[in-house]
Amino acid sequence: MTENKHQVGVLLVNLGTPDEPTPAAVKRFLSEFLHDHRVVDLTRWLWCPLLHGVILPVRSPKVAKLYQSVWMEEGSPLMVYAKRQRDALAKQVDMPVALGMTYGTPSIIQGIETLEQQGCEKVLIVPLYPQYSATTTAAVFDKVAKSLKGRPCIPELRYVHHYHDHPAYQSALAASVKRHWEQHGKGDRLLCSYHGIPQRFADNGDPYPQHCQQTTALLQAELGLPDDAIMMSYQSRFGREEWLKPYTDKTLEGLPAQGVKTLDIMTPAFSSDCLETLEEIAGECRDIFLEAGGEAFRFIPCLNDDKAHIDLLAALVADHTQGW
Structure with missing residues (x-):
């Protein structure tokens, strides 16, 4: 694509993932993630010794094994789907699209620089979180600002705040459920499992539960x-x-006793399948439900690189780049 100094670029941002399913790589990733005040807001002199002395040494090997159980041939599921989303969206919107992860690689600044190298002076930041939360969306905004701090010239920026109520998002979610029902039949109940946040965060004004x-x-x-x-x-x-x-796990323990024997479950807060959907939901939660007396546990995948999802992202780009 020819260079145009006024060209608009799109930066898709997700949480991030370890580069490898090894204890060392997981430790690096978790260290960056759990150092973020948006994620853990405890006083640093209390939190850091606990993090480095107990949590990282204990959890890193365990989490690495979990990553190994879901790792794809091309890499981490989140990264594999993020790259597919990037490539599909770039074809649809006919403008440069790059990836940036809040934690890990490619970093947000690497993503912005990738766009600048293609002549972009205007960048639309698209956090891949349908529901806004200070722990995710705001963490992206913080990282963008920190990444650009001290630079003599920064690109013009716009942000997507949330899109849980966008008609194209709802249409894509509903289509994925209907497709699942057509292939597997309709369960007794549809459970939407969202990533949690501390209740204290919501009490302090985070609109995530409302979203x-x-x-x-x-x-x-x-x-x-x-x-x-x-x-x-x-x-x-x-x-x-x-x-x-x-809580999802407690909910699953009680459903069979209420007569729910066949369960359909989806994770609308996740734009890509990842450790929390493939291992925690499709693995651990399946076991919890079946051990409690459930008969069929059917996981509905995330939207990933489904065409309806790419159509939604293209609609967001069109909506938020008007006038550019």
Whole structure:
């Protein structure tokens, strides 16, 4: 593509992933991730000794084994799907599209520099988080600002704040559920499992739980489901403090006793399948449900590089680059 100093570029941003499924690589990744004040806001003199003295040495080998169980031939699932999303979106919008990860590689600054090398002076930042949270979306904004700090010239920037209520997102989610039902039949209940955050964060003003509730309600309307056919919960809690409830694992333990023997489960907060969907939900949570008396646990994959998902991303780009 020919250079144009006024050309607009798109930076897709996701959380990130270790470069390899090894304890050393996982330790590097977790260290960067868990040092972020947006993720863990404890006083540093309390948190850092605990992180480096206990958490990283203990968790890194365990998490590495989990990554090994879901690692794809091309690499980490999140990165594999992110690259496919980048390439498919670039073809559809006919403008440069790059990847940047909040933690790990390629970094956000590497993504911005990739776009600048293609002549872009205007960059649309698209955090791949449908529901806004300070722990994810705001962490992207922080990292962008930190990455550009001290530079004599920075690109003109725009951001996508959230898109959980975008019609194209809801349409893509609903289409994925309908396709699943056509292939596997309709379960007794559809459970939407969202990544959790500490309840304290929500109490302090993070709108994430409201966005998750709105996502579920809009999906219910899109699918035409009665209230007793769909529900939501929160997964991936860490530490001892209270997180958003109901918890996914506790919910799964109780469903079979309520007559739910066949469960369809999806993860609308994740734009790509990753450790939290492939290992935690499709693996650990499946075991919890079946051991509690469930008969069939059917995981609906994330939107990944599905065409409807790429159409949504293209719609976001069109919406947010108007006037550029």
